Amino acid sequence: MSEKRLSGETVYKGRILSLDRxxxxxxxxxxxxxxxxxxxxGAAILAVKDGKILIEKQYRYALGKEIYEIPAGKREKDEDFFVTAKRELEEETGLIPKxxxxxxxxYPSPGYTTEKIAIFVATKFGKGEKHFDDTEDITSEWIDVGTLMQMIGNGEIEDAKTVVALSLWSK
Known part of the structure; x- marks a missing residue:
């Protein structure tokens, strides 16, 4: 199965995405x-230490609420996913993955976007420095896997990349 593009236009071009019709x-x-x-x-990182996972809570404007998720961030143009993961983990948590x-x-939503997220795991860390973006307000805590799986089951964790990462890790 395939579809052939006959014509098209870019109807919006923004800082982090564009929309084609x-x-x-x-x-x-x-x-x-x-x-x-x-x-x-982008890249997402499952940071694991002493049987616990580092979980962030931050407000997501598109959803109009705070949600739980693993550390993650957008990839710079043509940047290797490993580079993105290392940068984002240090910026958001002060941890340098070793x-x-x-x-x-x-592909979190293949029906309408080309976005691909690489999910990584890290269990050893060096000490770095947090560098939040001007608009970021993130809190984080280490939570055991059992509690996180319960949080998924009761709807407290709704973020797809986090659900995928925890599901793969808990096997």
Whole structure:
């Protein structure tokens, strides 16, 4: 199965994403319109220490509420996912990962965006310095895996990358 792009335009170009509107020809001969968010992706880090996972809580404007998630951030243009992961973990937590390993790469919403997130795990850390962006207000705490799995089950943790990372790690 595939779809052939017949025409298209970029209807919005922002700092971290763009929105394209394309006309496509489907295999069955029908034409359709696809709106695609082009996004450079990001990296997320499952930081593990003494059987506990570092979880952040921060306000997410798009959702209108605070949510729990593992440390993560946007990738710079053409940046290696490992570089993104190291930078974001130090910026948000002050931890420098010494044994960063990739768990998986995921497309969180493949129906409308090109965003790919690489999820890493780290268990050994050096000491760095936090460097929050001007608009970030993040709190973090180490929580045991059992409690985190309960938080997923009761709907307290709703973030997809965090659910994927914890599910893979808890196996």
């Amino acid at each position: 394309d006309e496509v020809l489907c295999d069955n001969g029908n034409k359709g319109v696809r709106e695609v968010v082009r996004h450079g992706g 044994d960063l390993k990739k768990l998986v790469e995921i």
